[in-house]
Amino acid sequence: MNTDHGAGRITVSMELDGRHRSEEIPPHTVLLDLLRDRMGNTGVKASCERGVCGACTTLIDGVPTASCSLFAFSADGCSVETVAGQSGSGEPGPVQRAFAECGGFQCGYCTPGMVMLATALLREHPAPTDQQIREWISSNICRCTGYGMILDSVRRAAELIREEA
Template sequence: MSEQLTIGLEIDGRPHTEEIEPRTVLLDLLRERHGLTGVKASCERGVCGACTTLVDGVPTASCSMFAFSADGSSVETVAGQSPDGVPGPVQRAFAECGGFQCGYCTPGMIMLTTALLREHPEPDDAQVREWISSNICRCTGYQMIIDSVHRAAALLKEESA
């Protein structure tokens, strides 16, 4: 058996202490230990964006981040967007505007959108395109994703009013 590391992190608002092998990547910790299969395993090289999570608010490819690097961090996944099983505003916007399409890139796109809207609550098209450019949608339906981001901004604005 290999050496084990003890780390502490918060996952979707809940504190966890984990015993992990040093080679464990964050994606595997989230999917295999916590059943958070909304975090998608795809390229496993950090280039497609399907596994995007927010680590301390920063979009991160969880497939290329060692879990021990998240020690002391807050990790947000797409499951945390609907903690009570009720879709949050970003998820609702993607459903309303057809941004889900096949659904494979969607969790990563939702996490990017969440980070974008925290930084730029009313982004223009150029900002949206720049932010989502790090994630690949194989359905080629980027316009519906862009529309979803703008709808999410509107829903968040309505909720805060």
């Protein structure tokens, strides 16, 4: 992190969805604002802005993180993954496809965070139990109460990932 920019600005560099990105920002900038406002990544949702709803979940070096409650400088030098990076070829990735196929979203607001949690879960537990899925998604709030379809979506995503392997 470079702090030689005067006027209290710092440079934050990261690998964002597989691409190197660098921005000069005020030090009090939270990661959510950097991603959405400076880097144009509006797939990361702003909701509670307190780190409790999960809509803004990103993966920082593979770990699910509420981007609304993390100063952006904390991600300096890290790999940051968002829902926008889940489709490497421009086509939806397996977790996104499973959510669409199984109706794992209603209003869609929680979906980016749920997709990121499911991605992290399936990397750690390729064949998760229903209990593991429930535990992992418990940090995200679905206001439409689509939890049954979200469980179906995560199970289906696990199947798609195994089929593609």
